[in-house]
Structure formats: structure tokens, C-alpha cells
Amino acid sequence: MAVTADEFKKALQYWASGVTVVTANSPKLGLQGMTVSAFCSVSAEPPQILVCLNEAADTGEGILQSGCFAVNVLEKAQQGISNQFAGGCSHEDRFANSPWIAGDTGAPLLAESLMSLDCTLVDRVKAGTHWIVIGEVQAVVCREGEPLLYYRGAYRQLNA
Numbered sequence: 834m835a836v837t838a839d840e841f842k843k844a845l846q847y848w849a850s851g852v853t854v855v856t857a858n859s860p861k862l863g864l865q866g867m868t869v870s871a872f873c874s875v876s877a878e879p880p881q882i883l884v885c886l887n888e889a890a891d892t893g894e895g896i897l898q899s900g901c902f903a904v905n906v907l908e909k910a911q912q913g914i915s916n917q918f919a920g921g922c923s924h925e926d927r928f929a930n931s932p933w934i935a936g937d938t939g940a941p942l943l944a945e946s947l948m949s950l951d952c953t954l955v956d957r958v959k960a961g962t963h964w965i966v967i968g969e970v971q972a973v974v975c976r977e978g979e980p981l982l983y984y985r986g987a988y989r990q991l992n993a
């Protein structure tokens with residue numbers, strides 16, 4: 834029997850995750866970024882990761898055009914950044930209050946993130962309404978701090 838979208842979404846709320854902001858900077862489209870929890874390690878040699886982006890989101894096109902992107906894992910103090918990059922304002926405004934520097938690939942690394950992966954685009958595969966975007970990690974930045982978490986529709990923090 835088919836699982837409805839509502840049943841699927843409710844079930845998936847039981848999956849606890851971190852929160853990332855995926856960013857790109859392409860000559861035509863400029864700075865783009867969106868909040869993404871669908872992030873996963875793929876391979877260590879070569880170092881590859883994936884993110885799943887809704888086909889309707891703008892950032893996918895920027896990644897395709899520039900051939901690069903960054904995955905910024907948010908720190909617990911960055912809940913506001915997560916909301917900002919989850920919509921409701923222009924991409925320009927999303928970056929206005931979020932200090933960033935360009936990584937080696939040119940992709941924007943958010944300055945206060947817990948960790949950033951600077952990636953080149955390896956492949957993208959269509960699955961349902963989403964693009965599975967696979968990247969090869971060219972550089973990493975790690976900072977001390979604690980992660981922002983997301984579980985059952987709410988932000989959480991580690992308590993241990």
C-alpha cells in the first residue's frame with residue numbers, strides 16, 4: 834500500500850540531523866544559499882559527500898553553473914542563520930547578515946560555522962522532486978563549538 838507524503842514526512846521527523854547551509858557563487862546568479870539537513874558522507878577516498886536539494890530551490894542552478902559549492906555545518910548559535918537561509922528573503926539578504934569568505938573553489942564559506950566543506954561538483958542525479966548533488970571535498974575548515982540539531986520539526990542542542 835502506498836505511503837502518503839504526509840505519512841512519509843511524519844515518519845522522517847524521527848530522524849535527528851544536524852543543519853547545514855549549502856552555498857554557491859556563480860557569475861550569472863551571484864551568491865546563493867539554502868538550509869539543508871539532507872547531507873551525508875559518501876566516500877573518504879576520494880572524499881565525497883552528497884546533499885539533496887529540491888528542484889524548485891534556486892541554489893541548485895548556481896551549483897551547476899559554477900561547478901562548486903560549500904556545505905556549512907551550523908553551530909548551535911546559528912539558528913537565525915538557518916531560518917534566514919530557509920527562505921522568506923532574497924539570497925542577497927541571506928548573505929547580508931552572514932559573514933563569509935570565498936573558499937579555494939570560490940564557494941562561500943560561512944565564517945561562524947562549526948565546519949565547512951569546500952567542494953567541486955562531481956555529479957547530480959534526479960530522484961523524485963530532488964537533485965542528489967555529489968561533491969568532492971577540496972578543503973575543510975573546522976572550529977570549536979557545538980552543533981545545531983533538528984529533530985521532530987524543532988531546533989535542538991546537545992545536552993550531554
Ligand SMILES: Cc1cc2nc3c(=O)[nH]c(=O)nc-3n(C[C@H](O)[C@H](O)[C@H](O)COP(=O)(O)O)c2cc1C
Nearest residue numbers: 867868869870871885886887890891918919920983
Ligand atoms: C531545518 C531545515 C532543513 C531543510 N532541509 C532541506 C533539505 O535537505 N533539502 C531541501 O531541498 N530543502 C530543505 N529545507 C528547505 C529549504 O531551506 C528552503 O526551501 C529554501 O528556502 C530553499 O531555497 P530557495 O528559497 O532558494 O527556494 C530545509 C529547511 C529547514 C528549516
